Amino acid sequence: MSEAMHTTSAVSAAHGEHHDEHHGHHKETFITKYIFSQDHKTIAKQFLITGIVWAFIGGLFSVLFRLQLGYPDTKFPILETLFGHWAAGGQITPEFYYALVTMHGTVLVFFVLTAGLSGTFANLLIPLQIGARDMASPFLNMLSYWFFFGASIVMLSSLFIQTGPAAGGWTIYPPLSALGEASIGSKAGMDMWLIGMALFIVSSLLGGLNYISTILNMRTKGMSMTRLPLPIWAMFFTAVLGVLSFPVLLSGAILLLFDRNLGTSFFLSDIVVNGQVLPNEGGSAILFQHLFWFLGHPEVYIILLPAMGMVSEILSVNSRKPIFGYMAMLGSMFAICILAFLVWAHHMFVTGLNPFLGSVFVLLTLLIAVPSAIKVFNWLTTLWRGNIRFTPAALFSIGFVSLFISGGLTGIFLGNSTIDIHLHDTMFVVAHFHIVMGVASFFGMFAGVYHWYPKMFGRYLNNTLGYIHFWVTMIGAYLIFWPMHYEGLAGMPRRYLDKRGWVSFSQFGDLDKMITVVTVIVFAVQLLFIFNFFYSIFKGRKVTTQNPWGANTLEWTTPIRPGHGNWAGEIPEVHRWPYDYAKDGRDFIPQTEPVGANESAH
Amino acid sequence: MQSFFVIAILVLGFVVMFQIAKASEYVGILRGEEKSRKQSNRVNAFLLLVFLILGLIGVYYCNEQLKDKILGPSASDHGILVDRMLYITLALTGVVFFATQIALFWFSFKYQESDKRKAFYYPHNNKLELIWTVIPAITLTILVGFGIFYWFKITGDAPKNAMVVEVTGKQFGWEFRYPGNDGVLGKKYYKNIDAAKNNPVGQIWDDEANKDDIFVEQEMHVVVNKPVKLVIGAKDVIHDVGLAHFRMKMDAVPGTPTTMWFTPLYTTKQMQDKYGKDFAYEISCDQMCGKGHWSMRGVIVVDTQEEFDAWIAGKKPQYYVAFPDKDPSAPKADSLAKPAPVVASLTTDK
Structure with missing residues (x-):
């Protein structure tokens, strides 16, 4: 009998230990807490801060090449001081220009808006909003960040090698990207680009699989799938898109590495470069474009969906009103997710694609406008008859909707192959995707940072700086990209660094100057945001209430500065959907509150 | 010095803005956060x-x-x-x-937000x-x-009466081939491309259809109101034939020929009368192709039929440029200048 008692106490002791671990009372050193951390909140901050560093670099690149575009005849001696022969005589050389635009695109699309955006908020919000102590596999989650970090190191190093980084555009179409003889940027820099992206894809897959399994398996009691907050649904669809499409890009990258280094001919055929006849025959340069865009198009939704999800949540919280049409929002995200895989060839209407195939892709592409329209109308109705608080997060969300409308509508031009013949690869495309994918997603990201900063750091960002940040960025974004459409309507090709030699495209000199000046101002204001971000981590106004925005979701039931494990006691149980605002005369009803006996059903 | 001042002004602007922001936060707290x-x-x-x-x-x-x-x-x-x-x-x-x-x-x-209004529950x-x-x-x-x-x-398919021009993109310029009197472009093979042997697009000289093909660079002539079909290719990397005034565009892909066709409606002269002497129908490369991408310019001249006929009559088929001794119009003395390499290339070319 004493033996039996002994066993019981051993079991309970083991149980106790297990319990303790969940609550994060085990010893943490600086390294396990801040560097090789397995806490999803710390990993989220790591993604965010790395993303900010990359955004600074990528944004700086755009300022540099905008200087060339706005002032092609002016010399900036400081550029030669900083970049040596890449800017000989104070003017950016074409090789440098193309390296800048290529790295600007790569860095912002992948390192900032994929890793920095969904890496940050999927990590932060999934466990907090579904009611889990951490991710399904905290270790894989940590690996995901460190693969991203490795990818960053490789990509960053490529900037410093003698022949410079990749310079064939962020889409790296072969043969240009396959042949070192064709472009200096296709020498060692291109190999590093491909290796960096391979590591990045590993990171993204580890993260994505983790997000999916966490959302499907680790929701707290009562948290059915239809009670999930919309950001979580958005992260779920994002992860599914990434897991299904990134491997295709990986295959393309690896085949391209083979073509470059092992003499294969997957993408190469009938080539004479610099008078030298190459032996490769039978490959298809177009095949690479299919592989690239099979990721590349879902990629724009990988970037945009998390922003949509967060904007839905923030608009609902700040208009003190439920999100309108929760199920329609879900359905439209699902439709976007499916259609995202069926439209990639609309990037290839003028590659010699079979016209019949082209027409199918026109149909499927324009079909995406339907779920997008539904989302816009639902956001508008969410604002309608609300009681709106304009926090910086809410303003960025409203800005997101405005930009999404503007950029989405120009997508209807480009998705129609007839118009695309004229507008393909012109500045119209640049204006379109910067508004709808670049700036809009950035607005979603800013909204998320302003809204969840109190949860991340237990302090607020400075509001006044936030308002300055919003207004300058909003006005600047439209000043930069709205008139750019006209350049595209004139047929001006993208990636032209000096148009003075052309009769048809040289009439926009003043416009290009204006855009450059605005770019510099907008960039300066982003520095203000970065300053605000880091300053407020240490000196920001402290959060004193558990639920500063009066929100329903579970993250606001955790302590102000949650430890590893998030909730000190039991994980709360969920009794309702997350959008009971203004119901039955009450400002908000948290998800944890049981449904009352005489409460009206929603 | 100038850039130093710009940076100094930026930093000052930052400091001022930050101080205002911080002050407004304190003022906010003093006046009551809610207010x-x-x-x-x-x-x-x-x-x-x-x-x-x-x-x-x-x-x-x-x-x-x-x-x-x-x-x-x-x-x-x-x-x-x-x-x-x-x-x-x-x-x-x-x-x-x-x-x-x-x-x-x-x-x-x-x-x-207003104290007078309650948000409307409308899920x-x-x-x-x-x-x-x-x-x-x-x-x-x-x-x-x-x-x-x-x-x-x-x-859709180009009309039967369309004239055919082959367009080849290379880093960083455009090359054109006209089919000559037989209306057929001769066969070509990329390994025959050799500028030194006057074979810039790799024509197979054994093919009879090649013997009257005419080669020109940078400037292409077409006829107003006559459909023109472009057969497009590239030598090195992907380029793109962008014709902004005609609203047409098609990639030039090495190893995969593409086509497009259209009918020009106004001659270059008509457009110059309308838009000024400098007007030109430009061909812009619309697909990133390397360091000279931004300057890869060609010109299309839209002629009347008579002007075009006069222009093309002045051109010599590339076959005779490559083999001057075969040229019936050339004096015999020229053909004796370099006979040896001609024979060699005839036997090795397929």
């Missing part, structure tokens, strides 16, 4: 309305400034279809743009959802219908 929050709420709501109004004026002003800088009416028959599709799309999306943007900013302003309405699913679907069906109709017209 200052409500004040900034009113300010931002008002700014959203101002943004809407100034934005709409800006859209109008921008159009006034720039509408004359886009290229004017299309200079090809296909381009007219492209422009028409563009205006149909512009009209439909324009309505949506103004309606939704005005609603967005107006709602934001009108429903700003869903299936009828509304149905309406704004069906209406966009119908609108898009119209756009898809027009789009595909025009698309098939543009990408």
